[in-house]
Amino acid sequence: MTPVEELLAELYADEWGRITASVIRLTGDWDLAEECAQDAFAKALERWPADGIPPRPGGWLYTTARNRAIDRLRRAQNEKTKLAQLAAEPQSAIAPSLEAGSVIPDDRLELMFTCCHPALTTEAQVALTLRTLAGLDTAEIARALLVSEKTMSQRLVRAKNKVRHAGIPFRVPPAHLLPERVGAVLGVLYLLFNEGYSATRGDELTRADLTGEAVRLTRLLAGFMPDEPEVGGLLALMLLHDARSLTRVDDTGGFVPLESQDRSRWNRAQIEEAVSILDDAARRGRAGPYQLQAAIAACHATAASTDETDWPQIALLYKELGRLTASPVVELNRAVAVAMAAGPEAGLVIVAELEAAGSLSGYHLLAATKADLLRRAGRFPEAAAAYRAAIDQAGTAPERQYLERRLAALPPSG
């Protein structure tokens, strides 16, 4: 890459979202915003090698995109109302201030809330976020989310139409709506992260990029909303998971469970950063599901080994998390923590309750957890049956192979 290409790649992450957000605020036209952002980068690639890199590259891109938006609107005769809106904007206040070195307006928080408005489907929220804030193109989003390009393109068109036609506002919601709407944004960001992190199917490289985008956007949100502890909680949670990502899979692509991971290869600096972010969030005294999950992940990430992990604390955190979320999967995780703290039979009591409740029937991790606890309790024939059930239900090859290895490693029964 030439120095200009390198700089533009670096600027892309931040400036794409900033440009689209600001053109959307000015014109209300999402397609125009994307076009203008694209144009600005193309123009920079063409001009900067000859003219030199401008002193404020971000400001140059922003002004170029904005001027392009105004040009386009002026030329379109049927866009009279939008022009009227533009005329009402204090243009002169924006343009010279750029030269004077002041801050470029940043409407990305508004854009985040608009993309994640609850009147849109989750799929639409994710697609819009990746397109307008992260700047991924339709083909990239389609690849990352494992749908066809045509489906993704239709999904984006439909989502943008809904925003425009239904009157979804471009703004940060008022205080009384904020808790719910922040929750929606966090939900989309965590979903993005998990899509990339789990990478159970498809092109793993592309999907790993989703993890990076999710972390970057959550960092951005945390910068905008330092007083929302759940934003910090989610950021800490992502950083903690990500810090261990290299050790989750072995050289052959096999799944490596936590207790067998090489802890020396965990990213210590990132774990420390996450713990400090989590401490800051917890100090605000409003616990929530992301902070609790991050606290659990921090217990694991800061322990020297499985044996030295604070399992009673983890069991307690899962109990609190279960109280907030009423999720049977959380209860299953609590069973594992209780088993580590108080022995496998104590964990099996919770597993039996979950089986009786029936809400996790067919979920391979219920059978896999039961199998593991039975194995540790020395009940090998029962463990073998549970492993076989789990293998039948497992969704991915690495998970199946892992369970098959476990089954094969059981002592031969009577």
Place this chain on the structure above:
Amino acid sequence: MKYLLLVCTDGEPFDADPAELDPEPWISEVESRGIRLTGDRLRPPSDATTVRVRDGETLITDGPFVETKEFIGGFDILDCADLDEAIEVASKHPIAKYGMLELRPFWT
């Protein structure tokens, strides 16, 4: 922005205190805010008449054009700043707790 608020029910009586279903307090609040332009309850689908013109002939049938369990029991025309305001107003409608409300933006 103008929205048509469709008040949908499945025709079963609601398990609610009649006072709770009284739309008057909602109407007066929304009208005092200048949001509700008009609205009314609708007679049931059994009182509906469906009209079509095919090959120059006017076809008239008794009943709704599509038979469903759910039907539109009333409507309101709202003039709101944006979808968030329309959602807020709809969520306060007395039927919101028992039936369903659909917000349809006007074409223009």
